[in-house]
Amino acid sequence: MKSNPPGSSPEACKAAGQAPQQKTQAKPTKVARQKVLVTGGGGYLGFSLGSHLAKSGTPVILLDRRRPQWELSPETEFIQADVRDEEALYRAFKGVDCVFHMASYGLSGAEKLQKEQIESINVGGTKLVIDVCVRQRVPRLIYTSTVNVAFGGKPIEQGDEDSVPYFPLDEHIDHYSRTKAIADQLTLMANGTPLPGGGALRTCVLRPPGIYGPEEQRHLPRVAGHIKKRLFMFRFGDRKARMNWVHVHNLVQAHVLAAEALTAAKGYVASGQAYYINDGESVNLFEWMAPLFEKLGYSQPWIQVPTSWVYLTAAVMEHLHLALRPICCLPPLLTRSEVRSVAVTHTFQIAKARAQLGYAPDKFKFADAVELYVQSTTRRPRGSAARTLLRLLLGLLLFLGLLALALHFLGLQPLHSSVERL
Numbered sequence: 001m002k003s004n005p006p007g008s009s010p011e012a013c014k015a016a017g018q019a020p021q022q023k024t025q026a027k028p029t030k031v032a033r034q035k036v037l038v039t040g041g042g043g044y045l046g047f048s049l050g051s052h053l054a055k056s057g058t059p060v061i062l063l064d065r066r067r068p069q070w071e072l073s074p075e076t077e078f079i080q081a082d083v084r085d086e087e088a089l090y091r092a093f094k095g096v097d098c099v100f101h102m103a104s105y106g107l108s109g110a111e112k113l114q115k116e117q118i119e120s121i122n123v124g125g126t127k128l129v130i131d132v133c134v135r136q137r138v139p140r141l142i143y144t145s146t147v148n149v150a151f152g153g154k155p156i157e158q159g160d161e162d163s164v165p166y167f168p169l170d171e172h173i174d175h176y177s178r179t180k181a182i183a184d185q186l187t188l189m190a191n192g193t194p195l196p197g198g199g200a201l202r203t204c205v206l207r208p209p210g211i212y213g214p215e216e217q218r219h220l221p222r223v224a225g226h227i228k229k230r231l232f233m234f235r236f237g238d239r240k241a242r243m244n245w246v247h248v249h250n251l252v253q254a255h256v257l258a259a260e261a262l263t264a265a266k267g268y269v270a271s272g273q274a275y276y277i278n279d280g281e282s283v284n285l286f287e288w289m290a291p292l293f294e295k296l297g298y299s300q301p302w303i304q305v306p307t308s309w310v311y312l313t314a315a316v317m318e319h320l321h322l323a324l325r326p327i328c329c330l331p332p333l334l335t336r337s338e339v340r341s342v343a344v345t346h347t348f349q350i351a352k353a354r355a356q357l358g359y360a361p362d363k364f365k366f367a368d369a370v371e372l373y374v375q376s377t378t379r380r381p382r383g384s385a386a387r388t389l390l391r392l393l394l395g396l397l398l399f400l401g402l403l404a405l406a407l408h409f410l411g412l413q414p415l416h417s418s419v420e421r422l
């Protein structure tokens with residue numbers, strides 16, 4: 001239906017396609033292509049990685065509970081299965097040489113509040129993946145983690161793998177980050193597990209920030225939708241707050257290199273290691289998103305509101321979403337953890353990935369991804385000034401209403417006095 005999302009550099013392709021077999025000396029003769037499996041292979045990153053590997057001639061299995069929305073390339077097999085289905089995993093992992101585990105749930109939007117699903121997929125699924133890797137003698141496992149294992153709302157500037165500890169599990173305010181941190185640790189702890197018949201399971205984890213690129217489905221369309229509804233007239237947080245992003249092409253490259261770094265040919269250098277992966281640049285979210293506002297034909301957010309207000313509003317929206325869930329679905333515009341991600345600096349170095357994996361991110365512009373997005377959607381005509389003003393007023397009223405509710409819920413003052421004062 002659509003073109004394949006972008007892959008990786010030719011060098012990285014070569015590295016993945018020609019990874020020599022473990023426990024044998026690298027031979028000058030042609031090395032057999034080894035089968036890899038990508039859990040969550042129907043998703044954006046999983047499909048991009050799978051397509052890239054398949055192009056280099058590696059047989060790829062994409063395992064996902066949802067069919068990919070893009071066309072499968074030759075050399076790619078799709079298995080519709082849930083990572084919590086032990087039997088399905090056992091069948092799928094047979095003869096596989098490397099598993100990229102990136103099936104996950106709860107990353108953004110209303111999903112973030114589905115506690116049980118998040119726990120069972122992110123933690124339960126990862127336990128099963130590790131267990132089945134061992135039983136099926138899969139020697140390499142790469143887990144796609146997140147920077148959120150270390151970031152929980154306290155500023156981190158140019159953090160690295162050694163100096164920044166895991167954020168305390170019981171202090172995470174969202175289940176996604178907490179469960180990704182558990183899965184990250186489970187994967188690293190599994191490193192060195194003996195395999196039946198000899199050898200050991202080698203594992204590593206990659207910790208990316210937000211992913212962008214052509215046809216990205218999670219962040220760009222959601223933010224664009226909010227902009228079109230005039231819900232992004234406000235900006236918040238310190239203008240100096242910084243974060244990283246990673247282009248899908250660079251993240252694919254990092255996965256390919258990590259898989260190679262779990263082989264004897266690379267001295268198992270990545271064995272038991274974690275790596276922060278990003279584009280090597282730090283940006284302020286509102287500045288970063290400027291091309292999106294511009295290309296959609298809307299003005300930049302110009303009303304600065306205190307972060308505490310936005311945070312309280314997000315808390316209320318989360319509560320409302322949960323309270324109304326039996327009746328209707330009211331997805332929160334922003335969750336508290338998203339507010340923190342925008343307002344609090346959290347940036348990470350990629351020196352370890354550069355040194356150990358040979359990771360070298362290419363330069364990309366967010367504006368190019370925006371351009372493709374805008375081309376694929378119809379350009380919305382600008383509204384009249386009066387309509388814009390009306391929307392602005394309605395947005396302000398909605399915001400103040402939610403704020404009043406927030407104060408009420410938190411027992412700071414009675415609802416009627418909150419409203420009167422506002």
Ligand SMILES: NC(=O)c1ccc[n+]([C@@H]2O[C@H](COP(=O)([O-])OP(=O)(O)OC[C@H]3O[C@@H](n4cnc5c(N)ncnc54)[C@H](O)[C@@H]3O)[C@@H](O)[C@H]2O)c1
Nearest residue numbers: 040042043044045064065082083102103104146209210211
């Ligand atoms: N997108 C980001 O900004 C971002 C940032 C940091 C980390 N990550 C991590 O990168 C990985 C890939 O993210 P993505 O952006 O491609 O997300 P995505 O939602 O596009 O892909 C995740 C895939 O996992 C599948 N999945 C969910 N539950 C499953 C289950 N029980 N069994 C089988 N498949 C299941 C989904 O159907 C989906 O196709 C994830 O592990 C995510 O946590 C993503």
